[in-house]
Amino acid sequence: MSDRDERDFWDRRAAAWERRADALSAFSDGYGIPAMDALHVERGEVVLELGCGPGTTAIELAARVMPDGRVVGVDISPAMVAAATRRAASAGVSNASFVAVDAQTGDLGEHFDAAYSRFGVMFFADPTAAFANIHRALRPGGRFASVVWGPLTDNPWMFVPTLAAAQVLEADLTIPGPSEPGPFSLAEDGRVASLLHEAGFVDVTVDIVTDSRIILAATADDDVCTLLEVGPLGEAFDAADANIRQVAVDSVLGAIEPYRDGDAWRLPGSALKVTARRP
Numbered sequence: 335m336s337d338r339d340e341r342d343f344w345d346r347r348a349a350a351w352e353r354r355a356d357a358l359s360a361f362s363d364g365y366g367i368p369a370m371d372a373l374h375v376e377r378g379e380v381v382l383e384l385g386c387g388p389g390t391t392a393i394e395l396a397a398r399v400m401p402d403g404r405v406v407g408v409d410i411s412p413a414m415v416a417a418a419t420r421r422a423a424s425a426g427v428s429n430a431s432f433v434a435v436d437a438q439t440g441d442l443g444e445h446f447d448a449a450y451s452r453f454g455v456m457f458f459a460d461p462t463a464a465f466a467n468i469h470r471a472l473r474p475g476g477r478f479a480s481v482v483w484g485p486l487t488d489n490p491w492m493f494v495p496t497l498a499a500a501q502v503l504e505a506d507l508t509i510p511g512p513s514e515p516g517p518f519s520l521a522e523d524g525r526v527a528s529l530l531h532e533a534g535f536v537d538v539t540v541d542i543v544t545d546s547r548i549i550l551a552a553t554a555d556d557d558v559c560t561l562l563e564v565g566p567l568g569e570a571f572d573a574a575d576a577n578i579r580q581v582a583v584d585s586v587l588g589a590i591e592p593y594r595d596g597d598a599w600r601l602p603g604s605a606l607k608v609t610a611r612r613p
């Protein structure tokens with residue numbers, strides 16, 4: 335995908351991400367909060383957030399640095415930036431602002447105390463250039479922390495529902511190669527650490543974080559819809575008629591049956607918590 339295609343793709347998905355932001359956060363916090371904690375942000379600091387999406391994490395970061403600190407969330411998608419701006423305004427958060435910019439090539443500003451990203455740094459066509467750009471945006475001694483997905487095979491929450499629904503939706507499912515831009519581009523052993531070292535970062539750590547996506551029996555259809563709307567089949571799912579959508583949901587519920595645990599399904603996932611520092 336070109337940078338423009340990447341931007342257009344996320345622009346088209348922004349409404350679903352905004353609509354499902356609370357559910358997404360409930361699911362992603364198990365991975366994102368450990369990375370945010372590892373950033374050790376303090377009151378008064380100025381924090382850059384990369385690939386901020388609909389703004390839930392920027393609001394959490396803003397609370398951690400208030401009253402004097404602030405957060406600048408950047409995203410390649412103007413529609414995501416608009417969603418994040420709306421969310422921060424309706425939460426009464428005044429120390430978070432949002433800018434539409436490509437984190438890979440754009441001017442991110444300078445001298446941030448810290449940079450954070452939850453699943454927002456795996457989509458770069460040129461990750462070497464992107465991490466050098468992020469490095470440049472930090473002050474000397476500035477910290478970086480992010481969470482990125484581990485290997486696809488360690489993430490049944492993603493591939494089991496997606497494969498089941500793809501058949502029903504007759505959707506073209508292109509799985510990017512291991513180092514091509516996409517959710518799993520930084521999953522390969524050693525890749526994210528070597529990219530960060532190449533960009534000039536030191537004190538690089540990479541730790542596995544595991545958690546589960548929980549689908550509750552009581553809200554199963556809606557939970558599966560969330561999963562499909564914000565996943566790789568989002569556009570095909572949105573475009574399908576109500577009957578086909580229901581068949582897709584039922585097919586997912588059938589496919590995840592092995593993960594049933596009482597009144598819920600627990601779909602395992604695995605991510606990498608990454609920290610580093612600009613010397």
Ligand SMILES: C[S@@+](CC[C@H](N)C(=O)[O-])C[C@H]1O[C@@H](n2cnc3c(N)ncnc32)[C@H](O)[C@@H]1O
Nearest residue numbers: 344385386387409410411436437452453454457
């Ligand atoms: C998987 S979503 C994560 C959103 C948010 N961080 C969250 O956890 O809810 C990835 C986000 O990264 C953004 N993104 C993709 N490529 C980007 C780039 N080159 N520069 C900045 N943002 C980018 C997308 O627009 C999208 O909002």
